[in-house]
Amino acid sequence: MAKTLSILVLVLFVLTGCDQPTESSAKNNKTSAVPAPAKVADKPIEIDPALASLGKVLYKQNCIFCHQADAIGKAGFAPSLTNHEFLSVASNKFILSTIRDGRPGTGMPPFSHLGKKDIESIVAYLRSYETLPPRAAEVDAQPAAKGDIARGQASFNLICLSCHGPNGDGYAAGGTGTAIGKAGFLDKVSDGFIRTTIKEGRTNTRMLGFGKEGPRIMAALSDQEIDDIIVYLRTVPSK
Template structure:
């Protein structure tokens, strides 16, 4: 027999403990029910309720397992900040309330979209953008910022909220040839003959573009066909209540055809040689790819996008500068890089911009080879005195809630030469708050040396903003 004393637990004590636990659980449940009934919950869009992404989900190809991202509680402050980020980064196309703009950008506050799209799906869309559209990839937005934007979207009130489960692992085996006929009958009028969307002048999105199809699973498309998008021309198509009474098999055929369209619509190797730009075609391309932010006439919108039909801008910016800007975008802003646009399309857009009428046109020669050697320390105070109020304390631009663009962002500074900035300070932007600052006629009577100091300061800002400082 062991020398260790044997511990015995009286049966009566055990019964008493069990009874205490049962009473506690009953009281807890009663208290919870009372508190729930006395404080009704606000109706929110389904999916991630009261949480948002704090790190990027490990999204893969369509059909991969749904990610399980780390979640953090969402506060009222996070939602409010998400609304501010949404206003700067998303609202120019999707509108301030997320309702979208037909022919430009879809509604992202739609009940059915918010029910079908998971947080991970939205995160992936923000990160990767939609190649072939004006939806910019935004790798520059931190995980926290994207999470707050999603939290804001989830906070938007929706009527008659629904819950839809999407199984991203499902892969359907439809008949693409049979789906082609169904696509022509039921989809082409809104989404274009090859699913190109807005670029063909139709009201629907580009559901045949690889940028969309690389993100969505088969079941995402299937549930969209089943649910539709309430309040939009996209109606349910499946079943007796559907617009076309399609069977599930019909839907599988459509999905198979869309996958084929995605391969066909993949960007081909672009020729580096383009014909002379066509301003008439350029107007059409501009309306699809640029007008959402820069407005239909290129006049821009203060706080969102600068004017690109401005006399001084068009005088200072060369065709190569505009072409590079379109190709590379503006890292850190809503200006998307557009490697998907062909050389001819870009040339047509430039031809359209050059054809826009301007009053009292001027000629400005910019020497991109010039490099000035100003004093960044001296430029710090001059920037604070003359630039910060419009462009932000660190040159962040619109993100800081100021009316001017981000002239301290690496995406801008990597594209412009020192002389481009100097000529802009010298000439200003007629018809905008950006005035001439150099010389006796300038608003501040700056010398060229002063301007060189400001340019040096901007270059230092570009490095700081790139490093997240």
């Protein structure tokens, strides 16, 4: 009796033991079939702050020409990478993959030749300028935008186009804002990142906050109006 029971337990153990990997590999297959961009809130990538001094050297060699000393950027040429709101809202994954892949169709070249460690060092250097609490996990976990494409397009053309160019083509269209309508940006970014940036803006850049709590210089958009713009942007990506 005791023997049958232990065999039964063993059989059950083997069965459940077999079950689990099949289940999780099925899950893995499912997620890897979809090219998962930064939209999905997943495990954050940790970066060792001790890499910052190497990163500073690499930054000077590779990035300073466009992004300027202290990575403060230059309007219409390259954005600030040490802006406090940017660093607070951007995940390591977003920054790392943007550096690796660049942004096709813009002035931001890919740096995949540097390799993982050097790119991580540059991010550690940029992170050394961080002053606001990190919010990327919370921001990326926000719900997807729901709204009206036509209304979003109308708001975009009225408010955003003057800096970000028609269809969000960015500097190439003579704007001072980046190419937020291009796939190189949209494929890597969550709706929460776009939403928070529109609401709160980026201090000391021309990107103002356009939310109800913002400076209300050009517009005070409601949450729904902001989501309309995001929904519209998601329909325009071009290379």
